[in-house]
Amino acid sequence: MNASVSTAWLSFMLCVILIGVAGSRLSRYGDVIAHKTGMGGTWVGLILLAAVTSLPELITGVSSVTLADTPDIAVGNILGSCIANLTQIAVLDFLIRGASVYSRVSRGHILSAGFSIILIGIIGFSLLIGANGWSISLGHIGIYSPVIVVLYFVAVRSVFRYEKAQQGNPAEEEDPYPGFLLRKAVVLYVLASLVVVAAGVWLPFVGVNLAHVMGWRQSFVGTLFVSLITTIPEATVTISCWRLGAFDMAISNLLGSNLFDITILAVDDLFFLKGPLLFRASTLHAVSVLSAVMMNGALIIALLCRPQVRLFKTVGWTSLFLFSLYLLNSLVLYLYGK
Incomplete structure (x- = not known):
């Protein structure tokens, strides 16, 4: 391995360490702030932790379209992060013993997954019409950006109202961080x-x-490697929630991160001054869009049906499907990316 390759991989590992360590601290202090300010578990996962753990995607996306001028890494990072977050649900299911994670969490997560399908569908639609020259824009911003932002707030409000209706008037929780x-x-x-x-x-x-x-294509690097690094905070929170047995918070954080990540594309679009971001990105990202849609669909089915059968008593078929789609999506991007 020559010096340039060694330096590239050392830089990669340093990013992993920095974001991993700082991301775990962000999650803990964000949880402390949430409890001290009286926020409930739903907001901890859907809003505070999701926003906190999605901070690397936000910074990476803005710097990709401004400093580095790599729109494909910005788009690939967001879509790859969504797929990686859904794959973490499969990992969580593998870690849990006994009943599957899909039978232990609230069906209310279907709302977040459903809104994710709508938002990701808008991204795929915009990618394809942009490739055919049918772009509709507001200055240098695509018309899809304000639509995504509005739908994000509609999704958050809908999930909050649903959870509030389900909880009624819960008893006041004891502060887990008294000191x-x-x-x-x-x-x-x-x-x-x-x-x-x-x-x-x-x-x-x-x-x-x-x-x-390494001779890799940017769409592959953006969707697999960069997104892998930027989802380390989500992975840290997921493992922490698993240890605490707070499975609803874990799922809420992952799905909330997906909603927030998709909205980040609207922010990236604002900073990309060469025209609508999705109209300049590779149409190969549509593969990631369809993968994310299928994964969210499988998750919705599992949350509704609450499957009990587990292969070798370790993992459910839904989780195997999620993980298989992640591998297939990565392989297609590696083989056919530009």
Whole structure:
């Protein structure tokens, strides 16, 4: 391995360490802030933790379309993150013993998955019509961007109203962090955020360098490797929730991150001054769009049917389907990406 390849991989690993460590701190301090301010478990997962753990995607996307000028990495990172988050549900199901994760969580997650299908469908629709020259824009921004932002807030409001109706008037929870001051949590949260921001700005350049020295295509790097790094905070939260037995919070964080990640594309579109972002990206990303749609569909079916059968008593068929789609999507991008 020559010096340039070694440097590229060392940079990659450093990004993994920085985002992984800082992301785990972000999740913990975000949880402290949520409890200290009286936010419920739904908001911890869907809003606060989702926004916190999606910070690398936000910074990476903006820096990809501005500093690095790599729209395919920006789009691929978002779609790849959505697919990786759904695959983490399969990992969570594998870690759980006894009944599957789909039978242990609220059916209310169907709302988040359903809205994700709509938002991801808008991305796929925009990619395809842009490739045929039928773009509709507001200046340099695609018409899809304001639609995505509006639907995001509709989704959040719908999920919140549903959960509130289901919970009724729950008893006041005991503060799990009695000795942790809110001010201290906020300061540590900001410090951890700065580390994630720094690593996120560096990340797209690492992706471009890897694509160059390894001979990989940018759509593959963006969708698999960059998205793998930026979903490390979500993975950290998922493992933490598994250890606590808070499966609903874990699923809510993953699906909430997907909703937030898709909305990040509208922010990336705003900073990409060469025209609508999705109209300049490769149509191969439509493969990731369809993969994400199928994965969300499988998740909805599992949440409705609550399957009990597990292969070798370790993992359900739904989880195997999710993981298989992740591998297939990665293989197609590697073989046919531009």
